[in-house]
Amino acid sequence: MTDIQQLMSCEKFLNDLIGKLVSIKLKWGMEYKGMLVSRDAYMNFLLTNAEEWTNGVMAGKVGDVLIRCNNVLYVRDLSDEKL
Numbered sequence: 606m607t608d609i610q611q612l613m614s615c616e617k618f619l620n621d622l623i624g625k626l627v628s629i630k631l632k633w634g635m636e637y638k639g640m641l642v643s644r645d646a647y648m649n650f651l652l653t654n655a656e657e658w659t660n661g662v663m664a665g666k667v668g669d670v671l672i673r674c675n676n677v678l679y680v681r682d683l684s685d686e687k688l
Contacts, residue, residue, distance in 0.1 A: 619644055619648075619680065622641050622680065622682055623641050623642070623643060623644070624640070624641065624642075625640070625641060625682060625683075625684040626638070626639070626640055626641075626682075626683040626684050626686075627639070627640075627641045627652070627680055627681060627682060627683055627684075628680070628681040628683050629650055629652070629672055629677060629679075629680050629681075630677075630678045630679050630680075630681070631672070631676045631677065631678055632676055632677075632678050633676070634659060634660070635657055635658065635659055635664075636657075636658040636659070637652055637655050637656070637657055637658070637667070637670055637672060638655065638656050638658060638683060639652035639653055639654050639655030639656065639670070640652060640653045640654055640655075642669075647674045648674040648677060649671065649672065649673055649674050650671070650672045650674075650677070650680070651669070651670075651671050651672075652669070652670050652672065653668070653669050654666075654668065655667050655668060655669065655670045
C-alpha cells in the first residue's frame with residue numbers, strides 16, 4: 606500500500622467515526638469517551654457528552670470537549686461496545 610493510499614484510509618476511517626461513540630487516548634494517559642461531532646484536517650477532535658477516564662476509572666463527565674491534535678495518541682471506535 607502506498608503512502609497516499611494509507612492516508613486516504615486514515616481519512617476514511619476518521620470520517621466514518623463522525624456521529625459515533627469513540628475513545629480518544631491522550632499521550633498523558635487520560636482517555637476521553639464520547640460522541641465524535643467533528644474533526645478537522647489537523648486532527649483536532651470535538652466530542653459531545655464526553656467522559657474523562659484515567660487508569661480505567663471514570664474521573665467525571667465533561668460534556669463538550671475539544672481535543673488538540675498534538676495530544677492524541679490514538680482514536681478508537683466504541684460504537685459496538687457498552688460503556
